[in-house]
Amino acid sequence: MIASVVVFYILAAFILVTGLLAVTSGKIFRSAIWLLFCLTGVAGLYFWLGMEFIAAVQVVVYVGGIVVLIIFSIFLTQQTGKELPAPVRSRTLFSALAVCLGFVLTCLLLHDHTFPDTRVQGAADMGIATIGAQLLSTSEHGYVLPFEVISILLLAAMIGCIVIAIKTKPEDK
Amino acid sequence: MNQVPLTHILIVSAALFFIGTYGLFTRRNMITMLMSVELILNSVNINFVAFNRYLYPEALEGVFFSLFIIAIAAAEAAVAIAIIINLYRNFHSIDVEDADELKF
Numbered sequence: 001m002i003a004s005v006v007v008f009y010i011l012a013a014f015i016l017v018t019g020l021l022a023v024t025s026g027k028i029f030r031s032a033i034w035l036l037f038c039l040t041g042v043a044g045l046y047f048w049l050g051m052e053f054i055a056a057v058q059v060v061v062y063v064g065g066i067v068v069l070i071i072f073s074i075f076l077t078q079q080t081g082k083e084l085p086a087p088v089r090s091r092t093l094f095s096a097l098a099v100c101l102g103f104v105l106t107c108l109l110l111h112d113h114t115f116p117d118t119r120v121q122g123a124a125d126m127g128i129a130t131i132g133a134q135l136l137s138t139s140e141h142g143y144v145l146p147f148e149v150i151s152i153l154l155l156a157a158m159i160g161c162i163v164i165a166i167k168t169k170p171e172d173k
Numbered sequence: 174m175n176q177v178p179l180t181h182i183l184i185v186s187a188a189l190f191f192i193g194t195y196g197l198f199t200r201r202n203m204i205t206m207l208m209s210v211e212l213i214l215n216s217v218n219i220n221f222v223a224f225n226r227y228l229y230p231e232a233l234e235g236v237f238f239s240l241f242i243i244a245i246a247a248a249e250a251a252v253a254i255a256i257i258i259n260l261y262r263n264f265h266s267i268d269v270e271d272a273d274e275l276k277f
Binding site: 002004005008012015016019020022023024028031032035038039042045046049050051053054057058061062065066069070072073074076077078084085087091092095096098099100102103106107110111115116126130131134135143146150153154157158160161162164165167 | 176177179180181182183184185187188189191192193194195196198199200201202204205207208209211212215218219222223225226227228233236237239240241243244245246247248249250251252254255256257258259261262267
C-alpha cells in the first residue's frame, strides 16, 4: 500500500462519518461543528487531488464563510443547548430505505461503467496564474462572461439579503 | 493519486450526496436542512474536480464549474439565512411545519 492511497481512504472515511454525524446529531450546534469538519475533509480531498486553488477557496468560502454564517443564525434563532425534536420514526425509516436504494443503484451503475483510462501525469498546470488567465480571458475557452454574470448575481444576492432581513418598524405593518 | 481508481472517488461523492439527501428528508429545522443542501453541493463539486483530474487533465473546465458552484452556494446560503431570520421574526420558530401560512 502506498501512502497516498491510505490517505485517500482515511479522508473518505472522515468525510462520510462527519457528514453522517452532521445530519443525525441531535443538537443543532454540534451538527454545525460536524459540518465544519466535513467541509474541511472535502478541502483535504481537493488537496489530495492536486487542486490547491479549489481547496483554498473551499476553506475560505465554506469553512470561513458559510459555516460561520450558519452558526450566527443558530445563535440568533435557537436555544443552542436544546435537543432538536427527533424525527418521526416512519419518516426516518422510509428516507433511510430510499437513500440506501439510491446509493446501491448509483454504485451498480458506477460498477458497470468503464471510464476511458487517460492517466496523464502532471499534464496541466493547475497554478493560480493559469486559472486566473483563463478565467478572465475573452478567447474561445475563456470564462469572462460567466464571471461577470456571477458578480452581478452576488451583488443581487447581497442587496436581496439586506432587503429581506431588514427590520420593518411596527407602524409600517 | 493514480493508484486510487476514479470509481472510488465517485462512490465517496455519491455517499455524501445521499447523506445530504437523508438529512433533507428527515430534518424539519430550516438551518439543518440548509446544512444538508451544502453537503449535496459539496458532493457535486467533488465529482467535477475528480472528472477534471482523471479524465481531462489538460483542461480546467472542472475547476471553473466548481468555482461557480461555490460562489452560487455562498449566495444561496446568504439569501436562505436572511429568509430564515425573517421567518423567525414572524413565527418565532424555524421549523418548516410551523410556517404554514403564505401571507400574514
